[in-house]
Amino acid sequence: MVVAHRLPVDDSVAPDGACEWRRSPGGLVSALHPILRQSPATWVGWAGQTGPARHVPDLDGVHMHSVPLSTEDIAEHYEGFANATLWPLYHDAVEQPVYHRRWWEAYQRINQRYAEAAADLAEPGATVWVQDYHLQLVPGILRELRPDLTIGFFMHVPFPPPELFMQLPRRAELLRGMLGADLIGFQRAQAAHNFAQLAVKVLGLQASDRRIAIGDRIVRVGAFPVSIDTADMASLAASRGVVDRARQLRADLGEPKHVILSVDRMDYTKGIEQRLKAYSELLDSGQVKVRDTVMVQVAVPSRERVEQYKAxxxxxxxxxxxxxxxxxxxxxxxxxxxxxxxxRAELAALYRVADIMAVTPLRDGMNLVAKEYVASRVDDTGALVLSEFAGAAAEFTQAYLCNPHDLDGLKAVLMHATRAAPDDVEERMRAMRAHLRAHDIRAWARAYLTALDRTGVLATRLTQA
Structure with missing residues (x-):
């Protein structure tokens, strides 16, 4: 069973007026959905509209269970505590976190609701995998309700250093909630280290970067960098429809020498403003000319009711x-x-068009866009300009790495990528693609689930080809 804030579906209206449910985009869905199709599974989450719980049909064999959320719940739990308190703090306080006591009360209430839903649905001895910062209290509540369960927790976003996390008024409760899990997974080893330090500092527990003792119970901690379905993305990018669409897009752009692409959620952590500033200065200096180089910035709407995102x-x-x-x-x-x-098909076509992919977040847990781009470059061409502060940088050491806070450095890396010799570009891309093939979504799930269920049965069942 997966427990996440959202169900992996969106609804739309079909031509005949009926409601249709389709797999939604997004990093979490991209990561988990291909795995869950391999075995009977249940996904617990919100269906995307406020009010009573909606009936959502099974999708690709995965049973969907909808958790009801009201307008107030969304405002105070999701937009409030999760995304105006935790999100900025976990991303190095790029924006100032906001603290309201009523938001914390809503966060507790909604986490209780998700945990009770999972407890009611889970079969005896089931494995429950709780996802991300929206639901950090769920493992602890679930352990009290159903001690027979095997409980995993995975943090998809960065986990901050102690000096930042210590600002949280409810820091101890959040840590205890996560420690209800048998295994806590992070994107990077530094995040696991940060968590272990806090378990000692805040809760007085005995802890290492791999194990935390709570009485007689041992909670294991580790880094498990999330990935994508590499083969599926490569197959899509090589399909006739995508190849033809990419050719048309390049023609529509005027057949420039260089296409620079960025694909982001509209989020202040993604470094969009810094990237635009750097590109503007390159245009102003004449290092980049409009007729020769085209920049395409895709900014997917996100959290549009939150004031920081509107601004x-x-x-x-x-x-x-x-x-x-x-x-x-x-x-x-x-x-x-x-x-x-x-x-996905339109994105794959854009990835094929892009000579340079600029992925320059100020802070990011992983950034699967970088991995999708690499998977899409089936001819081993294309330059990936990648922020040092994205989790993907630890794996893609052959990318053209940059510090997005340093505008002059960012400009230099962009120019290096546009002027690089084809052999250098190809060598880097070939190495990144080889790494990604060996560390795809199934390898990620296999590593995490083997650590969670040491018999290996669960990992084998869910990650078979």
């Missing part, structure tokens, strides 16, 4: 307008800006 979108769109006004020509904008969601 970010306004700033980004104002800057795009300024750059296009100063440097664009009739029929030749300097930046093609798209604030809309894209399906």
């Amino acid at each position: 970010l979108r306004e700033r980004v769109e104002r800057e795009v307008g300024r750059i296009n006004g100063e440097y664009g020509r009739v029929g030749e904008p300097a930046i093609h800006y798209l604030n809309q969601p894209f399906d």
Whole structure:
């Protein structure tokens, strides 16, 4: 059983007026859904609309159980404590975290609701895998309700150093909630180290980077970098429809020498403003010319009711307008800006078009866009410009790495990538693709689930080809 804030589906209206449910985009869904199809499984989460719990049909053999959330729940739990308190703090306080006591009360209430749903649905001795920062209290509650369960927890976002986490008014409760799990997984070893330090500092427990003792019970901790279905992404990118679409997109862009692509959620952690500033300065200095180089910025709408995100979108769109006004020509904008969601096939076509992929978050747990780009470059071409502060940088050491806070350094890396010799680009991409093939979504799940269930039975069943 997977317990996550959202179900892996979105609803839409079919031509005949009926409601259709489809697999939704997003990193968590991309990571987990291909695995769960291998064995009978249940996914517990919110269906995306406030009000009573909605009936959601099974999808690809995965049973969907909807948890009801009200408008107040979303405002105080999701937009409030999860994304205005925890999210900025966990991303190095890029924006100032906001603390409200009523948000904490909502966070407790919603975590209790998810835990009770899982406890009611889980068969005796089942394995329950709780996902991410929205539900950090669920493992602890679930252990009290159902001590027979095997409970895993995985943190998809960064986990902050002690000096930042210590700011949280409810720091001890959050740590105890996570420690209800048998295994706590993080994206990077440093995050596991941070957590172990806090278990000692805040709770007075005996802890190492791999094991934390709570009385007679041992909670295991480790780094398990999440990945994608590499073969599936490569197959999609090589499909006839995607190849033809990529050819058309390049023609629509005017057949430039270089296409620089960025695909982000509209989020202040993604470094969009810094990237636009760096590109503007390259245009101003003449190092980049509009006719020769095209930048495509996809900014998928995100958390649009949160004030910080509204303000970010306004700033980004104002800057795009300024750059296009100063440097664009009739029929030749300097930046093609798209604030809309894209399906997987359209993204794969964009990945094929991009000579340079700029993935430059200020802080990111992993960043699966970087991995999707690498998987899509089936001819071993394409340059990945990657932030040192994305989790993917620990794996893709052959990328053109940069510090997105350093605008001059970012500009230099972008220019290095555009001017690199084809042999250098190919050698780097080939190495990254080889790593990604060996460390795909099944390898991630196998590593985590083997650590969670040491018999190996669960991992074998869920990660078979």
